[in-house]
Amino acid sequence: MLLIRRIEIVNFACFDQVEIRPSANPKRPLTVIRAENGSGKTTLLRAIRWGMYGEQGLPGNPGSFSLHPAAWQPDSQGIETRVSILFETDGSSRLQLEGKPTNIEYELRRSVTTVHREPSAKDEPDFRRVREEAQLLEREPDGSWVPNVHGVGRVIEELLPWSLRDFFVMDADEAADFVGGSENKEIQRHEVIGKTSFAVRALLGLEVFDSTAERVASLRRDFERDATKATRNAELAEKQAELDHVRGRLDEIEKRLERNRHERADTDERLAQGRGRLEALIGSLGAHDALRQRLTDNEKHTQRANEERRSAARELSNDLTRVEMLASLAAREVRHVEQLLQPLYDDGSIPVRHLPFVKRLLETGTCVCGQDLTSASDHANHIQEVIDRSTEQKDHADHLAEVLDAATGLGRHADGEEWADRTDDHAKAVAVLDEEINNLTQTRLDIDSKLDDIDDEEVENARGRIGMLEQSLSKIDREITSDQEAREQLAKDSNKLEGDIRAARRQEAQARDLERYEETAAMLVQVLRQAYARIQDEQVRELDAEMNALFGSMAANVFDDEAVEDNQHKATLRMIAKVGLRPLEDTSAEYEIFADNSRGRSMPPTEINGASRRILALSFVLGLCKVSRTVAPLVADSLLNFTSGSVRTNTLRVTAETASQPILLLTGSDLESQNEIDLVNRYAGATYTLTGQWQHVDQGGDVVRLTDNRQVSLLCDCGPREYCDVCERLGQAQDERCTRRQESEAPR
Amino acid sequence: MSDFFSDLLRATSHGLVLPREDDDAINRYVAMHAGDRTNVESRPFPRQVDFWAFCIATALALKLEPRDGSISRWGKTFIYTNQGIVDNDLASLLAIVAVAKIGLDDPGVTESRRIVELANRLAAAGCPEVLRKLQNSPLRTTPLDQALEFARSLQEQAYDDS
Amino acid sequence: MVSNFERILAEIRKEAGQIAPNYRVDPDSVVNLIMGIVDLEDQHRVKAQHGIKKKIRQMIETAAIQASEVR
Numbered sequence: 001m002l003l004i005r006r007i008e009i010v011n012f013a014c015f016d017q018v019e020i021r022p023s024a025n026p027k028r029p030l031t032v033i034r035a036e037n038g039s040g041k042t043t044l045l046r047a048i049r050w051g052m053y054g055e056q057g058l059p060g061n062p063g064s065f066s067l068h069p070a071a072w073q074p075d076s077q078g079i080e081t082r083v084s085i086l087f088e089t090d091g092s093s094r095l096q097l098e099g100k101p102t103n104i105e106y107e108l109r110r111s112v113t114t115v116h117r118e119p120s121a122k123d124e125p126d127f128r129r130v131r132e133e134a135q136l137l138e139r140e141p142d143g144s145w146v147p148n149v150h151g152v153g154r155v156i157e158e159l160l161p162w163s164l165r166d167f168f169v170m171d172a173d174e175a176a177d178f179v180g181g182s183e184n185k186e187i188q189r190h191e192v193i194g195k196t197s198f199a200v201r202a203l204l205g206l207e208v209f210d211s212t213a214e215r216v217a218s219l220r221r222d223f224e225r226d227a228t229k230a231t232r233n234a235e236l237a238e239k240q241a242e243l244d245h246v247r248g249r250l251d252e253i254e255k256r257l258e259r260n261r262h263e264r265a266d267t268d269e270r271l272a273q274g275r276g277r278l279e280a281l282i283g284s285l286g287a288h289d290a291l292r293q294r295l296t297d298n299e300k301h302t303q304r305a306n307e308e309r310r311s312a313a314r315e316l317s318n319d320l321t322r323v324e325m326l327a328s329l330a331a332r333e334v335r336h337v338e339q340l341l342q343p344l345y346d347d348g349s350i351p352v353r354h355l356p357f358v359k360r361l362l363e364t365g366t367c368v369c370g371q372d373l374t375s376a377s378d379h380a381n382h383i384q385e386v387i388d389r390s391t392e393q394k395d396h397a398d399h400l401a402e403v404l405d406a407a408t409g410l411g412r413h414a415d416g417e418e419w420a421d422r423t424d425d426h427a428k429a430v431a432v433l434d435e436e437i438n439n440l441t442q443t444r445l446d447i448d449s450k451l452d453d454i455d456d457e458e459v460e461n462a463r464g465r466i467g468m469l470e471q472s473l474s475k476i477d478r479e480i481t482s483d484q485e486a487r488e489q490l491a492k493d494s495n496k497l498e499g500d501i502r503a504a505r506r507q508e509a510q511a512r513d514l515e516r517y518e519e520t521a522a523m524l525v526q527v528l529r530q531a532y533a534r535i536q537d538e539q540v541r542e543l544d545a546e547m548n549a550l551f552g553s554m555a556a557n558v559f560d561d562e563a564v565e566d567n568q569h570k571a572t573l574r575m576i577a578k579v580g581l582r583p584l585e586d587t588s589a590e591y592e593i594f595a596d597n598s599r600g601r602s603m604p605p606t607e608i609n610g611a612s613r614r615i616l617a618l619s620f621v622l623g624l625c626k627v628s629r630t631v632a633p634l635v636a637d638s639l640l641n642f643t644s645g646s647v648r649t650n651t652l653r654v655t656a657e658t659a660s661q662p663i664l665l666l667t668g669s670d671l672e673s674q675n676e677i678d679l680v681n682r683y684a685g686a687t688y689t690l691t692g693q694w695q696h697v698d699q700g701g702d703v704v705r706l707t708d709n710r711q712v713s714l715l716c717d718c719g720p721r722e723y724c725d726v727c728e729r730l731g732q733a734q735d736e737r738c739t740r741r742q743e744s745e746a747p748r
Numbered sequence: 749m750s751d752f753f754s755d756l757l758r759a760t761s762h763g764l765v766l767p768r769e770d771d772d773a774i775n776r777y778v779a780m781h782a783g784d785r786t787n788v789e790s791r792p793f794p795r796q797v798d799f800w801a802f803c804i805a806t807a808l809a810l811k812l813e814p815r816d817g818s819i820s821r822w823g824k825t826f827i828y829t830n831q832g833i834v835d836n837d838l839a840s841l842l843a844i845v846a847v848a849k850i851g852l853d854d855p856g857v858t859e860s861r862r863i864v865e866l867a868n869r870l871a872a873a874g875c876p877e878v879l880r881k882l883q884n885s886p887l888r889t890t891p892l893d894q895a896l897e898f899a900r901s902l903q904e905q906a907y908d909d910s
Numbered sequence: 911m912v913s914n915f916e917r918i919l920a921e922i923r924k925e926a927g928q929i930a931p932n933y934r935v936d937p938d939s940v941v942n943l944i945m946g947i948v949d950l951e952d953q954h955r956v957k958a959q960h961g962i963k964k965k966i967r968q969m970i971e972t973a974a975i976q977a978s979e980v981r
Contacts, residue, residue, distance in 0.1 A: 203914065205914040205915060205917075205918050207955065208948055208955055211951050211954075212944070212948050212951040215951065215962075215963065216966070216970070219963070219966060219967050222967070513974075516974045516975075516977075516978055517970055517971050517974045519933065519974070520933070520935075520970055520973055520974040520977065521970055523929060523932075523933045523935065523940070524940070524944060524970070526929050527925045527926050527929050527940060527944060528922075528944065530925045530929070531921040531922045531924070531925045534921055534925070535914075535917060535918060535921050539914075539917070628914045629914060629916070629917075630914075
């Protein structure tokens with residue numbers, strides 16, 4: 001545990017003298033320092049970092065950052081800059097094991113004097129710093145302060161390691177390094193992994209675990225070697241040399257494996273970026289392929305519709321040859337013929353039906369009337385005449401009878417209705433198919449234009465790049481696999497040699513003690529490795545879940561606003577569905593923060609927007625502190641940048657509820673909405689307002705009163721909706737949401 | 749149904765004739781070869797005999813006089829009846845038309861030669877009308893549409909008259 | 911700044927409880943030995959400790975001899 005009790009800054013850049021007492025109330029742990037942009041927020045953060053880490057905590061080249069007040073005119077006497085940080089720790093670490101009292105108060109004092117110097121080159125500053133001092137005082141039980149025996153560097157490195165600075169004094173822009181850098185700064189993936197892994201290992205105590213196990217393992221080998229030597233057995237010595245050689249090769253392979261893992265991580269990231277680009281480029285490969293599929297389907301349907309249409313048109317063409325239609329055009333003639341021939345049919349003239357009967361009469365020799373027809377008579381002659389005439393006309397009459405028959409048949413179609421109905425049906429079928437074909441054509445044009453929008457060349461390029469990266473990835477993977485196989489083989493060899501050596505050595509009395517030592521060391525290694533594995537496994541899993549929960553409660557359903565405007569589909573792709581921390585494949589010592597989109601693809605940092613990156617980094621910091629039970633301050637600048645609405649409110653709320661001692665530097669616009677004000681009222685145990693005198697109305701700003709005519713930044717106790725003589729800005733007096741703080745103190 | 753009339757026409761060889769001067773125009777509306785049904789929109793008639801029959805029906809519906817003069821002077825034979833091109837339905841219709849136009853008094857009314865000759869002359873009379881209709885297709889109307897449309901209008905006319 | 915020591919200690923106790931009996935060693939002395947080494951290592955991490963390897967070697971030797979005497 002470490003909590004800051006007081007920060008005092010004297011003569012640091014724009015600060016004359018400023019004192020901050022962060023809240024120490026566990027129920028209201030939040031400290032808010034309100035400051036408009038350009039009022040000295042970042043300088044305040046630098047002052048704290050300098051106080052903790054000295055020169056290392058300042059930007060730029062060593063010595064180039066001017067610590068002294070702007071108003072100071074270089075003189076030989078110089079001016080002293082001082083930062084003092086009073087903090088309390090319960091020594092929840094090694095110090096506790098040393099039997100120190102539970103809570104220790106420390107005061108870290110750092111001071112430096114700036115004096116004038118003639119610049120020897122044009123770009124050199126006209127000052128230099130002398131007498132830099134850092135002192136760590138520890139409060140004795142009797143209340144007196146004595147210098148700490150361990151010294152500043154060691155205790156600070158112990159309590160606030162430089163590599164974990166973002167956990168305690170966070171510039172949200174820099175904290176984004178945990179997730180691949182901020183907007184303007186891209187970092188190699190293996191660097192990100194290194195930074196993340198270091199934080200995880202340091203805060204979970206894995207680092208010390210690992211080095212302990214490593215050291216005991218190395219001692220174990222020493223014992224073993226010494227034991228062999230003690231036997232004075234030449235053969236064994238030979239085997240021992242062989243074993244040493246095998247171990248040397250194992251070390252080499254381990255190193256190569258690590259290098260390859262880093263390279264793999266970077267290639268992986270480039271691949272993820274490439275895939276992201278490709279997805280953005282064409283919506284998604286799936287959509288592209290779906291369009292192509294639709295095109296193929298459309299072609300098939302069109303082909304079928306065209307065939308059906310051709311067949312329907314053939315029906316129509318056949319209608320032109322139907323006899324019903326021809327008969328209906330010849331309706332007049334058909335009716336006329338019917339009328340002409342029907343009487344002839346009715347009177348028996350067509351066809352000649354009486355001929356067989358009359359012939360039979362002649363053959364039998366008796367007429368129906370009873371007259372004898374055997375002898376020649378007039379009657380018989382007449383009948384013979386009828387037979388002759390009828391025989392002569394038979395073909396003609398039969399023909400006409402057939403004509404009547406045909407005319408009667410065709411007459412039924414003469415109105416043409418049946419034909420017209422059928423033709424209508426055929427025509428409708430053609431029209432329906434015409435419409436279908438039209439629709440299909442329209443759809444095809446749509447698909448074509450969508451496909452036209454996709455730049456095939458770019459898609460091909462992106463695919464090509466991905467292909468190349470995939471190839472190099474698989475090459476690295478092959479190397480890793482072969483190294484792993486070699487490692488396995490060597491480990492086997494080494495085990496066998498160890499076994500051989502041990503077996504031979506057991507007979508040697510002198511080696512027994514060393515063997516015992518080795519055995520003890522082996523046991524220690526076993527305990528350490530297993531405890532390590534379990535802690536790592538469980539706590540990294542806890543951290544993973546914790547991060548996702550924190551991220552979710554801060555940024556649930558956050559869309560990339562820009563992308564929404566751009567394209568809904570892309571927005572969904574950019575929506576973060578799950579975040580967390582995962583161990584890098586195949587190695588137990590490295591971790592990586594990830595954000596998966598809704599389709600389960602890991603998003604490269606370039607695809608994650610500014611707000612989400614900050615929140616992701618914050619989830620990591622808060623989650624890791626929680627899981628490792630680290631109690632420490634979180635001095636954070638620009639935390640709410642890029643956020644708005646519920647995300648901003650949630651980020652503030654979760655930070656206030658989760659961090660042990662959140663000290664937030666916020667702008668007026670961060671605190672614009674009532675939700676944030678409510679949170680500050682609920683959680684803040686201390687509030688401050690920082691006001692730059694250079695923002696006075698006379699100088700084009702909106703600060704109403706000039707309290708100090710030097711170019712300094714003043715701190716007052718005003719909360720987010722309060723103002724006083726020091727910090728009042730134009731319009732606040734008229735704003736009914738703001739109140740004047742009466743007990744206006746002298747500026748500190 | 750018996751094949752009385754188709755047998756009658758098949759029994760002897762008579763040429764089916766269309767006006768020689770219209771030969772090119774006619775061929776534009778008839779399928780190029782048997783089985784060529786890919787382009788029925790612009791070539792609505794499957795065979796020349798179908799075009800020929802349509803011309804006869806047109807002439808009747810429009811009450812046109814059979815074309816006179818020596819057929820060999822203006823006609824071009826495209827097929828002969830003994831090739832069995834005329835089915836019984838069409839053959840019966842031709843026989844009916846012969847009776848209607850020639851009358852019962854002329855004993856030749858049942859002769860295939862006379863029936864075919866009359867049909868050829870009627871076809872020659874209807875042919876220019878059919879061609880005119882087909883050639884004057886408005887934009888976006890195909891010859892098939894035009895022929896069907898023409899058939900309908902003729903139908904109404906013929907039905908009203910009868 | 912390791913605040914996780916309680917957890918580490920608990921885990922080492924658990925593992926020592928399972929593994930130490932196989933070596934016929936008292937688990938508590940194993941825990942003490944390990945925490946002693948871890949502590950030295952932690953100090954070394956913050957500021958290099960001179961002769962740390964020798965110190966740890968001696969700790970292991972002493973522990974091994976003590977254990978064999980108990981047996």
